[in-house]
Amino acid sequence: MSEFKDKVVLITGGAAGLGKCLAENFAKEDAKIVLVDINHDKLEETKAALNLGDRCITVSADVSKESEIIKYVEKAKQHFGKIDIFCNNAGIVINQQIKETDEASLDKIWGINMKGFYLGMKHVILAMEENGGGAIVNTGSVDSYSAAIGNALYTSSKYAVLAMTRCAALEEADKGIRVNLVCPGPINTDLMRDFEKRKNPDNPQAIIDSFSSQIPLGRYAEPQDVVNAILFLASEKASYITGTKIVVDGGWTHE
Numbered sequence: 001m002s003e004f005k006d007k008v009v010l011i012t013g014g015a016a017g018l019g020k021c022l023a024e025n026f027a028k029e030d031a032k033i034v035l036v037d038i039n040h041d042k043l044e045e046t047k048a049a050l051n052l053g054d055r056c057i058t059v060s061a062d063v064s065k066e067s068e069i070i071k072y073v074e075k076a077k078q079h080f081g082k083i084d085i086f087c088n089n090a091g092i093v094i095n096q097q098i099k100e101t102d103e104a105s106l107d108k109i110w111g112i113n114m115k116g117f118y119l120g121m122k123h124v125i126l127a128m129e130e131n132g133g134g135a136i137v138n139t140g141s142v143d144s145y146s147a148a149i150g151n152a153l154y155t156s157s158k159y160a161v162l163a164m165t166r167c168a169a170l171e172e173a174d175k176g177i178r179v180n181l182v183c184p185g186p187i188n189t190d191l192m193r194d195f196e197k198r199k200n201p202d203n204p205q206a207i208i209d210s211f212s213s214q215i216p217l218g219r220y221a222e223p224q225d226v227v228n229a230i231l232f233l234a235s236e237k238a239s240y241i242t243g244t245k246i247v248v249d250g251g252w253t254h255e
């Protein structure tokens with residue numbers, strides 16, 4: 001029997017990319033799933049494809065708003081009574097040099113990638129404490145500890161997620177809540193497809209080739225490569241692991 005059977009797993013950004021792949025994997029493991037996303041239509045498509053009936057609920061929510069975070073936590077508790085595993089994952093990327101950025105782009109990316117992660121942890125931790133414990137896996141990035149031109153907004157938000165992960169792990173260790181971070185390099189999802197098109201509208205494949213040539217394993221991650229690390233961190237096999245990160249980058253940053 002799967003150790004995730006009947007565990008309640010809440011996934012933000014669950015309609016697409018990494019979040020969708022997480023949902024598919026937890027579904028195979030007989031978990032109960034709360035899928036959260038701002039994209040209502042894709043969310044419903046993903047739920048239908050999972051075909052889990054009332055073992056999966058969806059919550060349309062914008063994670064940059066605290067009232068919507070409270071809503072997804074309350075709905076999870078109302079429907080399933082608890083949250084065992086939190087995949088704090090919804091994120092966006094904006095690629096601009098500092099001198100090109102403005103207050104609106106700063107507010108947008110930090111609203112989702114920093115405030116959304118922070119307040120997501122706050123309200124889920126409160127729910128997990130009521131339930132005697134749980135596991136949180138935040139989605140960081142190789143940009144949680146490195147730097148690149150045009151990446152200050154995204155990188156600063158992902159550095160913040162690393163810092164929050166470490167603080168939360170210390171604060172919650174004696175409450176039975178483990179908090180860890182997964183740090184992927186480029187993954188084959190829509191997020192990278194959009195990024196490649198913005199960087200080189202005439203030849204997005206050139207961006208893929210350039211990144212792939214810098215990665216020792218010679219390719220982007222597939223979502224499953226990253227999900228494998230998240231499943232490990234969420235599992236009892238990682239019961240002595242908290243406050244740390246797993247890098248899934250094909251050897252790119254050798255961190």
Ligand SMILES: NC(=O)c1ccc[n+]([C@@H]2O[C@H](COP(=O)([O-])OP(=O)(O)OC[C@H]3O[C@@H](n4cnc5c(N)ncnc54)[C@H](O)[C@@H]3O)[C@@H](O)[C@H]2O)c1
Binds near residue numbers: 014038061062092
């Ligand atoms: N794709 C990569 O190369 C890569 C690399 C490193 C880290 N990451 C991180 O992985 C996570 C998932 O990224 P992905 O590649 O699956 O991206 P994606 O764009 O494929 O999927 C992200 C999902 O988040 C949802 N979302 C966006 N803003 C939201 C909001 N305000 N509220 C609720 N949902 C919202 C989107 O609708 C989408 O369904 C992100 O945190 C991202 O920063 C991605």
